[in-house]
Each structure stands twice: as C-alpha cells, then as structure tokens.
Amino acid sequence: MSPSLLDSVLRGLPRASDPNVLVGFETNDDAGVYQLGPEMALVQTVDFFTPIVDDPQTFGQIAAANSLSDIYAMGGKPISALSIVGFPEKGDAEILKRILRGGHSKMAEAKCSVIGGHSIRNDDIQFGYAVTGLIHPQRVWRNVGAHTGDVLLLTKALGTGVLSTALKKDAAAPADLGAAIASMSELNRAASEALLELQEEAGAAHAIHAVTDVTGFGLLGHAREMALGDRERGIEAVSLQLDHTAIRYLPGAEKAAREGFLPGGLKNNREFLGPCVGFRETVPHEFRDLLHDPQTSGGLLIAVAPEFGNEALAVLDKHDVAARRIGVAIPKGKPLLSVQ
Incomplete structure (x- = not known):
C-alpha cells in the first residue's frame, strides 16, 4: 500500500484509550507495544508479502527475517510467531513446505518459536508472520524522536x-x-x-x-x-x-x-x-x-x-x-x- 493511501486511512481512526498501550499506530511505528507490568511489555507486529525470489526456501527465510525486523527495531526480543499463508488451491504442496522450512530455520536462528498460524486460498502465494516479543516498558525505541545534532x-x-x-x-x-x-x-x-x-x-x-x-x-x-x-x-x-x-x-x-x-x-x-x-x-x-x-x-x-x-x-x-x-x-x- 502506498504511504499516501495508508496515511489518509489511518488519520481518521480513533486512537486506543487504554493506558497500557505504549505505542500504537499514530506515528506509523514499527510495532505496537502493550504494557503488562512495571518491567514487562509485549511488542507485536505482522508482515507478509508475495515472493521476491524464485527459490521457495530462500523466500521463506527472507519473509521471516523481514517479519522479525520490527521487533529488533523497537529494542525487543522476539519470543513467538504465527505463520500467515496465502496459497493457490491447486498449488504444489512441496513449494509451501519449502517456504515454511525456510521460515522456520530463520525463526530458529532468532530463537523465536513458531506456535501456529493461519492459511487461506489465494491466487498468489503470500507468506509472513505475526511476531510477538518482550521489552522493558522504559526501554522502547521509537521511530520518531531524533534530536538536533544527532x-x-x-x-x-x-x-x-x-x-x-x-x-x-x-x-x-x-x-x-x-x-x-x-x-x-x-x-x-x-x-x-x-x-x-x-x-x-x-x-x-x-x-x-x-x-x-x-x-x-x-x-x-x-x-x-x-x-x-x-x-x-x-x-x-x-x-x-x-x-x-x-x-x-x-x-x-x-x-x-x-x-x-x-x-x-x-x-x-x-x-x-x-x-x-x-x-x-x-x-x-x-x-x-x-x-x-x-x-x-x-x-x-x-x-x-x-x-x-x-x-x-x-x-x-x-x-x-x-x-x-x-x-x-x-x-x-x-x-x-x-x-x-
């Protein structure tokens, strides 16, 4: 989605009123942050897209690395992930296996457990993850906040x-x-x-x-x-x-x-x-x-x-x-x- 369209859509949505929501969508930040207690908060993000390389396993690895990136950008530690799959009804199941295998290998490298997922029938292949991480509420990096001289x-x-x-x-x-x-x-x-x-x-x-x-x-x-x-x-x-x-x-x-x-x-x-x-x-x-x-x-x-x-x-x-x-x-x- 183009940044102009996304900006126009999000601008009219109400912000979360829950005080535990430390980071919402108002600044187009990399992930949402929800405080669980004085020293712990959840970081949540989701990302999926169509293949950008020909090899299914490589595509799975790239999709996983891309999905994990938002957690790292906030300063969090990824702990679990849910797979998101769009796949043709009559597609080759071996291709999907290789995509998942590639994604799982990258998640294992990140020490992030894949604990489930959701799939739909789709004409085009789509793949990615919803990722959850942990972070200290006082140590969240935001995408806004550069100071003069930085x-x-x-x-x-x-x-x-x-x-x-x-x-x-x-x-x-x-x-x-x-x-x-x-x-x-x-x-x-x-x-x-x-x-x-x-x-x-x-x-x-x-x-x-x-x-x-x-x-x-x-x-x-x-x-x-x-x-x-x-x-x-x-x-x-x-x-x-x-x-x-x-x-x-x-x-x-x-x-x-x-x-x-x-x-x-x-x-x-x-x-x-x-x-x-x-x-x-x-x-x-x-x-x-x-x-x-x-x-x-x-x-x-x-x-x-x-x-x-x-x-x-x-x-x-x-x-x-x-x-x-x-x-x-x-x-x-x-x-x-x-x-x-």
Whole structure:
C-alpha cells in the first residue's frame, strides 16, 4: 500500500484509550507495544508479502527475517510467531513446505518459536508472520524522536527493491542477486543487541534517540518519520541532512536503478515525499531513486546522540555490523530532508 493511501486511512481512526498501550499506530511505528507490568511489555507486529525470489526456501527465510525486523527495531526480543499463508488451491504442496522450512530455520536462528498460524486460498502465494516479543516498558525505541545534532547511522546497504525488479525481468546478475539475498536474509538481531549493549554502558542510557528499520517506504520515507517529532512526548521536529556518498549500496543496485528497473513502490514513495526532500544538483538520478527504493528486510536507521556516535559505530562493528554514518539532524527548516 502506498504511504499516501495508508496515511489518509489511518488519520481518521480513533486512537486506543487504554493506558497500557505504549505505542500504537499514530506515528506509523514499527510495532505496537502493550504494557503488562512495571518491567514487562509485549511488542507485536505482522508482515507478509508475495515472493521476491524464485527459490521457495530462500523466500521463506527472507519473509521471516523481514517479519522479525520490527521487533529488533523497537529494542525487543522476539519470543513467538504465527505463520500467515496465502496459497493457490491447486498449488504444489512441496513449494509451501519449502517456504515454511525456510521460515522456520530463520525463526530458529532468532530463537523465536513458531506456535501456529493461519492459511487461506489465494491466487498468489503470500507468506509472513505475526511476531510477538518482550521489552522493558522504559526501554522502547521509537521511530520518531531524533534530536538536533544527532548522528544518523545505517546498518545495511540499499537496493533490494530495484534488484528484485531486475530479477523479475531476468536482468539481475547472479552475483548481485546473491548479495541482495544475503542482505535480506540477515537478521537485524546483531545490530539491535549492539545498541542495547551501548545503552547498558555507564552514561549511555539515553544515547539512542530513535530507531526504525528501513522497509517499504524507503530510506527517505522512514527518515521523514524520524524527523517529524512527537508533540505528546515533547519532542520537536528536526530536519535531516543525508550524504548519498556515505550510504552503502548493494552490488548492481546503481546499475539497476540507472537502467530503469524501478518498482511501483519506489514511484509511490517519491510522489508521497515530494517537497519534503531537496537534492543537491550534483546527486545523480539513480541515487535519488535508490533513496526512495522500498526495501525488504532492510537495515536499521539510528539517531544517536553526537557524543556517542563513535561508540555506537565501534560496538556495532564489534557485533560484525557494517554500519555507516550517513547524516546528521539539524534544527527544523525547509526542506525536511536534504541530500547532498
């Protein structure tokens, strides 16, 4: 669903009045959070989609990693999952078995128990999970809340959308596709655990101001949400400056974008963001497209206090997460997002 349509639908819905609802849908956050007690809350999310690769087992792994990502982006620990399956009435059952096998293997890697699910007849294959996690109510990362001066970090390369589109046209090189699959199959667990470790260090409890995973709205779409602020929590909006040369891109992504393998979601994202984004004239068009590219199981975008920027990069590196410093938060101005 396009961000503009989703925004218009959610805007008219009433918010939950239950005080135990710590995070609802009002800020398009990565997951919902419901408080159970003084030191425990549930994190809940759901995600499913159609195949983006040809191999069923690989698709299952990617779908699982993508479903788990929202829990990690909130700082939670996934504990259980329910499978969601749409499958043709006369489809090959072996394909479904392989999808489930791939998903279960990734869930096992995350130490998240698959405890059931639901299936429907559907012309197109669809697969994913509803995932439940646990989190401390006072240690929830939100997708909004960047402060002026914050350093912006990104933990994965961009380009899964354009490469998946190239694959559908038989235009993706095997090596490039392999790199994209490896990225999409990689859990965001290590990055999340690294940030939690940073917070536990003396004086770093409030080092992390906002975290979100980069998925369907693309880097710029999720950066916009991070910049908007939250009046209820007294957090003022900021503007974000991004350096397109500091961002990692998957092998072949630049070529795929330049040759026009642009998914529909990329165009929707670009239309929705419109005047929110300003590009320096020297930014090539293929990189402008990649910053709007919808990602599957993308990395974490992190706003960290400037005095902890180097520490955050160091602890991420210690956990084998190749994060990059890609920008900075500045006082709010126009445009909301600027790319140089």
